[in-house]
Amino acid sequence: xxxxxxxxxxxxxxxxxFSSLLDRFFNESFNGIGKxxxxxAPQVDIAESKxxxxxxxxxxxxxxxDFNIDMSDGSITISGERKFEEKKDEKNYxxxxxxxxxxxxxxxLPDNIKEDKIEASYQDGILNIVIPKDEQKELKRTIQIK
Numbered sequence: 001x002x003x004x005x006x007x008x009x010x011x012x013x014x015x016x017x018f019s020s021l022l023d024r025f026f027n028e029s030f031n032g033i034g035k036x037x038x039x040x041a042p043q044v045d046i047a048e049s050k051x052x053x054x055x056x057x058x059x060x061x062x063x064x065x066d067f068n069i070d071m072s073d074g075s076i077t078i079s080g081e082r083k084f085e086e087k088k089d090e091k092n093y094x095x096x097x098x099x100x101x102x103x104x105x106x107x108x109l110p111d112n113i114k115e116d117k118i119e120a121s122y123q124d125g126i127l128n129i130v131i132p133k134d135e136q137k138e139l140k141r142t143i144q145i146k
Contacts (some may be wrong), residue, residue, distance in 0.1 A: 042058050051133055076106070
């Protein structure tokens with residue numbers, strides 16, 4: 001019996017096709033080469049304090065008017081579109097890594113919120129949404145055992 005040492009730099013034919021498929025997938029989708037795979041999904045941070053939930057959406061280059069925020073059935077949906085503006089300044093782009101397009105993110109909220117007191121602001125490329133809690137509605141309850 002002969003032992004052959006595995007060398008990852010020399011993949012077999014099966015691994016070569018799978019490896020090239022993975023390389024193409026990651027290079028095209030993250031380097032902006034494959035337009036059909038590219039979409040815009042802004043980064044979101046969600047935090048909770050004693051008095052409120054806070055959602056921060058990182059969307060530099062957008063305006064306040066580019067966003068829509070809707071509440072429905074205990075969910076908040078944040079949507080918008082970042083548009084690519086072609087300027088007639090005769091620049092030849094060698095790479096465009098910024099993502100463009102429309103997006104929609106929906107978050108399910110707990111029952112203990114004040115829907116009518118939700119506030120949103122946009123500053124320095126960050127959309128901040130503050131969702132106050134309703135202290136009257138307590139989510140935790142104790143059940144008596146009979």
